[in-house]
Amino acid sequence: MSVQLWTYLIVGLTFAIYIGIAIWAKAGSTKEFYVAGAGVHPMINGMATAADWMSAASFISMAGLISFMGYDGSVYLMGWTGGYVLLALLLAPYLRKFGKFTVPDFVGDRYYSNAARTVAVICAIFVSFTYVAGQMRGVGVVFSRFLEVDINTGIIIGMAIVFFYAVLGGMKGITYTQVAQYWVLIFAYMVPAIFLSIMITNNAIPQLGLGGATSDGVYLLDKLDNLSKDLGFAAYTTGSKPMIDVFAITLALMVGTAGLPHVIVRFFTVPKVRDARISAGWALIFIALLYTTAPAIAAFARVNLINTVSNKAYAEMPSWFKNWEKTGLLAWMDKNDDGKIQYLGKKANGGDAFEGEKPKFTKEKGPVGQMMLSNKPTDNANELYIDKDIMVLANPEIGRLPNWVIALVAAGGLAAALSTAAGLLLVISSSVSHDLIKKQINPNISESAELMYARIAVAVAILVAGYFGINPPGFVAQVVAFAFGLAAASFFPIIILGIFSKRMNKEGAIAGMLTGLVFTAAYIINFKFINPGDNNPDHWILGISPEGIGTVGMVLNFVVSFVVSRFTPAPPEDIQELVDSLRYPKGAGEASAH
Amino acid sequence: MFFCLQVVLNKHKLTIAMEKAKLQEYWKINLGYLVGLLVVWFVVSYGFGILLVEPLNAIRLGGFKLGFWFAQQGSIYVFVVQIFVYVMLMNKLDKKFDVHED
Numbered sequence: 001m002s003v004q005l006w007t008y009l010i011v012g013l014t015f016a017i018y019i020g021i022a023i024w025a026k027a028g029s030t031k032e033f034y035v036a037g038a039g040v041h042p043m044i045n046g047m048a049t050a051a052d053w054m055s056a057a058s059f060i061s062m063a064g065l066i067s068f069m070g071y072d073g074s075v076y077l078m079g080w081t082g083g084y085v086l087l088a089l090l091l092a093p094y095l096r097k098f099g100k101f102t103v104p105d106f107v108g109d110r111y112y113s114n115a116a117r118t119v120a121v122i123c124a125i126f127v128s129f130t131y132v133a134g135q136m137r138g139v140g141v142v143f144s145r146f147l148e149v150d151i152n153t154g155i156i157i158g159m160a161i162v163f164f165y166a167v168l169g170g171m172k173g174i175t176y177t178q179v180a181q182y183w184v185l186i187f188a189y190m191v192p193a194i195f196l197s198i199m200i201t202n203n204a205i206p207q208l209g210l211g212g213a214t215s216d217g218v219y220l221l222d223k224l225d226n227l228s229k230d231l232g233f234a235a236y237t238t239g240s241k242p243m244i245d246v247f248a249i250t251l252a253l254m255v256g257t258a259g260l261p262h263v264i265v266r267f268f269t270v271p272k273v274r275d276a277r278i279s280a281g282w283a284l285i286f287i288a289l290l291y292t293t294a295p296a297i298a299a300f301a302r303v304n305l306i307n308t309v310s311n312k313a314y315a316e317m318p319s320w321f322k323n324w325e326k327t328g329l330l331a332w333m334d335k336n337d338d339g340k341i342q343y344l345g346k347k348a349n350g351g352d353a354f355e356g357e358k359p360k361f362t363k364e365k366g367p368v369g370q371m372m373l374s375n376k377p378t379d380n381a382n383e384l385y386i387d388k389d390i391m392v393l394a395n396p397e398i399g400r401l402p403n404w405v406i407a408l409v410a411a412g413g414l415a416a417a418l419s420t421a422a423g424l425l426l427v428i429s430s431s432v433s434h435d436l437i438k439k440q441i442n443p444n445i446s447e448s449a450e451l452m453y454a455r456i457a458v459a460v461a462i463l464v465a466g467y468f469g470i471n472p473p474g475f476v477a478q479v480v481a482f483a484f485g486l487a488a489a490s491f492f493p494i495i496i497l498g499i500f501s502k503r504m505n506k507e508g509a510i511a512g513m514l515t516g517l518v519f520t521a522a523y524i525i526n527f528k529f530i531n532p533g534d535n536n537p538d539h540w541i542l543g544i545s546p547e548g549i550g551t552v553g554m555v556l557n558f559v560v561s562f563v564v565s566r567f568t569p570a571p572p573e574d575i576q577e578l579v580d581s582l583r584y585p586k587g588a589g590e591a592s593a594h
Numbered sequence: 595m596f597f598c599l600q601v602v603l604n605k606h607k608l609t610i611a612m613e614k615a616k617l618q619e620y621w622k623i624n625l626g627y628l629v630g631l632l633v634v635w636f637v638v639s640y641g642f643g644i645l646l647v648e649p650l651n652a653i654r655l656g657g658f659k660l661g662f663w664f665a666q667q668g669s670i671y672v673f674v675v676q677i678f679v680y681v682m683l684m685n686k687l688d689k690k691f692d693v694h695e696d
Binding site: 066071073074077078081082084085088089090093207210211212213219220221222237238243246247250251272273274277278280281284285288291292295580583584585586 | 662
């Protein structure tokens with residue numbers, strides 16, 4: 001069977017499962033809609049959290065990034081897992097004891113302030129939309145490459161599926177769909193990894209294969225170091241980023257993870273405080289399975305890529321090369337007219353193959369059949385443009401795995417993108433219907449009316465997300481740093497302080513949140529949009545890139561909140577009692593709106 | 595009669611004070627666990643995986659350089675173990691101080 005037929009079959013089957021679950025898990029109350037009735041088993045919740053967390057970025061992009069960054073890619077591996085330790089130890093149990101529906105709920109109640117609640121709502125909506133746009137792009141890439149439909153058609157199909165189960169089932173539908181999506185995505189990730197691990201290192205466990213030896217007896221990582229150096233790239237296992245930047249990015253990602261509203265809200269869905277703790281543990285086990293496999297996939301893909309393309313004739317390239325060329329994510333410019341692909345790094349007179357960020361094809365074919373480019377060539381010798389996002393998706397083809405494996409990876413990428421999109425859409429919906437309408441505009445609203453608003457809000461959010469997917473703003477990649485930076489610099493410190501410091505008051509929290517927010521946003525906007533030419537270590541504060549600046553914003557937030565709170569009145573008695581009650585599990589009622 | 599009431603009232607105050615002291619003790623032990631676990635969390639990731647990565651890379655673990663292994667594999671395994679250790683410690687502590695649910 002062809003790849004396309006397999007893809008239709010497997011993707012169709014998984015979609016049918018998701019819809020089936022949605023019909024089975026229809027939500028009847030706001031509590032079911034927002035927090036799945038707070039009755040989800042901790043292991044099931046952990047699995048759903050894992051699928052919620054692992055987005056198109058984790059599934060499709062991360063191993064590709066590591067593949068090209070080597071050691072520097074560790075920032076994603078540690079950054080996107082270490083945050084769960086912070087969640088389990090510092091946030092989840094206390095927020096579960098608090099027992100409301102949303103993160104702005106906590107901020108608004110703990111800091112007895114609607115202003116603080118509003119800042120939190122705006123942050124939550126902004127962070128979530130940023131993220132959703134990225135998921136929709138992931139859906140589009142998978143559809144356009146594997147089902148060979150138009151990207152827009154792909155996005156509309158994806159929207160329709162999410163629409164169905166998010167609007168109908170709310171958190172309940174989403175949670176049980178995410179469990180199914182976890183299995184699809186982890187199976188799809190592991191199968192090619194195991195195949196490749198056996199082929200390259202003769203070890204069926206990819207985590208061990210990464211440290212194994214290749215058929216000629218040389219260790220895989222040593223071989224990669226040598227290949228990289230020979231072609232003028234930085235050695236794979238040492239990397240090239242300054243240490244302080246690696247440190248700052250890792251911390252910003254960890255703290256950002258622990259501050260993301262769609263992750264935090266997952267711990268409202270379990271019945272008890274101790275369930276919230278262990279649920280974070282289960283989530284991290286399920287996440288770690290993929291995250292420890294990713295560096296292995298990255299290394300396998302890198303070796304295979306170099307061996308397949310470096311100094312080989314274009315005419316002899318396998319079909320995947322030409323297929324990806326058609327999507328514009330891969331391009332080759334034969335600068336020296338030898339018909340062979342030169343793939344070289346900076347230290348061997350390499351660099352960007354041509355000017356401009358993306359390849360522009362002229363629709364003409366070159367002498368050996370390559371797609372010609374209108375970009376101006378650069379004067380270095382590298383001829384290959386390769387988008388990091390294709391590595392995971394192309395990996396099974398590069399490794400010549402069977403067609404059904406390729407189709408499986410497509411279904412896995414879709415599962416990852418859809419599960420995350422659904423979780424984010426729910427945060428947007430609850431922010432609007434609960435935090436804005438119920439808590440601020442019309443407190444007397446009936447439950448059924450609130451539920452209706454929640455459903456309408458999801459529907460509108462899906463349409464907006466779909467719009468961004470079809471007309472991707474050029475800044476999607478740039479704003480991902482925003483999502484984590486803002487979560488790290490705004491939510492994390494004030495939630496931590498709200499639990500661990502009884503003295504923390506509304507003045508301190510608002511001042512801290514605004515300082516962190518404004519500083520981080522200004523830094524990112526300056527280097528990403530206003531002065532992109534200055535975006536290099538010479539101009540960065542302390543040598544920290546915009547990706548890592550959330551760390552500094554977080555520190556500023558902590559310092560400012562602390563100082564301001566000491567010079568302003570202590571919070572009222574009842575708030576101090578509330579903080580006390582958060583600290584002891586006994587008496588955790590069910591999550592409630594009142 | 596009045597005296598009796600006074601005693602009961604005093605007793606009640608005493609239990610509240612004891613209860614409070616007990617809860618403070620519980621919170622202190624919890625904070626101790628947190629500090630210990632967060633130190634480990636910091637050492638395996640920021641310590642071994644970033645700050646000390648170069649000296650550790652001189653040591654080999656099969657095909658891995660040790661610092662690289664901590665950055666891309668080891669730290670993640672330790673994170674998972676840490677959460678379950680914390681869960682175990684806290685479940686015990688909750689029982690000991692009688693603040694567990696149901």
